[in-house]
Amino acid sequence: MTLLHKGILKIKSKSRYWQRDIFWNLGLNNNFHKNTNGSRIIIYHGICQSDHTRFNNIFLKLKTFEAHLKFYKKYFNVISLNDYYQQRFSNDRFNVCITFDDGYANNHKYVLPLLEQYQLPATFFITSIRDAGFDILWNDFLGIISRYGPGILRYNNELFKKNIWNKYVSESTGIIFQEIIRSGGFNEKVKMMEQLGGLVNFRENKLEQDYWLQMTARQINELSLSKYVTIGGHSCYHNDLSRIPIGAARTELIQSKKYLEGIIQKEIKAFAFPYGTYTREVVAEAKIAGYNQLLAVNFSFPEDFSDTTMRERFTVNPFISVNNQMYANLTGRY
Ligand SMILES: [Zn+2]
Numbered sequence: 001m002t003l004l005h006k007g008i009l010k011i012k013s014k015s016r017y018w019q020r021d022i023f024w025n026l027g028l029n030n031n032f033h034k035n036t037n038g039s040r041i042i043i044y045h046g047i048c049q050s051d052h053t054r055f056n057n058i059f060l061k062l063k064t065f066e067a068h069l070k071f072y073k074k075y076f077n078v079i080s081l082n083d084y085y086q087q088r089f090s091n092d093r094f095n096v097c098i099t100f101d102d103g104y105a106n107n108h109k110y111v112l113p114l115l116e117q118y119q120l121p122a123t124f125f126i127t128s129i130r131d132a133g134f135d136i137l138w139n140d141f142l143g144i145i146s147r148y149g150p151g152i153l154r155y156n157n158e159l160f161k162k163n164i165w166n167k168y169v170s171e172s173t174g175i176i177f178q179e180i181i182r183s184g185g186f187n188e189k190v191k192m193m194e195q196l197g198g199l200v201n202f203r204e205n206k207l208e209q210d211y212w213l214q215m216t217a218r219q220i221n222e223l224s225l226s227k228y229v230t231i232g233g234h235s236c237y238h239n240d241l242s243r244i245p246i247g248a249a250r251t252e253l254i255q256s257k258k259y260l261e262g263i264i265q266k267e268i269k270a271f272a273f274p275y276g277t278y279t280r281e282v283v284a285e286a287k288i289a290g291y292n293q294l295l296a297v298n299f300s301f302p303e304d305f306s307d308t309t310m311r312e313r314f315t316v317n318p319f320i321s322v323n324n325q326m327y328a329n330l331t332g333r334y
Pocket of ligand 1: 101102234238274275
């Protein structure tokens, strides 16, 4: 697809969104969610009070998220991950399973009270990064450095220049810094955090903690005590399991399960692959480790559709209205 084609598609979908919003506000197509059946697992990440695209595209504002919940409560059938796997679906309402990735402290702070208030179930996929002595994931650390760091970065004798989207790009190869780090193991990520840690004093700004702080073991336990909550694994270090040696991936699958089970004193059966990526070997190792609910984003292999342990998920879009998000949830595309 050429850039021009992509541009045209973008404009087309934007005008579709505007049109839908105008119709919605005029009360003209407010029934699109009624008498629909089907099901979808939705992925959320972080929730913050304001400025939700400050560091990345995976946060939503608290009031937007609450509006989603109100809509779900009113028109959808929200079910737990277990019920989703058991196919305990409603036949006259669209079935939604809410999931949260990455284990942000903001999930404990903002999402848990809302689940209790609206009496809606959700599943939280959490890493065991706290067990490694860190309170931040490497990708969030890099997001902060990319936003506040200098225009030019020198790392491992390579120069990286910030582009207009606040991403460091290699001067020599054109590869994005984040992609280079993502391909490495946790040792390289720790080295990167140690080397660049002095560039930005982000810990001083308490107001920004919502964007990166990880849940503590105590908070994970409190979350798990709610009858609306299911906890699942999301690796140890938020490594891309499809890019690291299979032995390292196996260790992460086993260790993260052990860590979470130690905290919540319940069996962990579900695992969401970080970035949604996996290989055949990673899936096999996940099953051996004892997971029987494996969550991807888009399946990588055709045989995944007939694998009863595997499910696809759909990520929320932080740039569109509640009405358009709900429409996308139904259709499964943006
Ligand atoms: Zn993740």
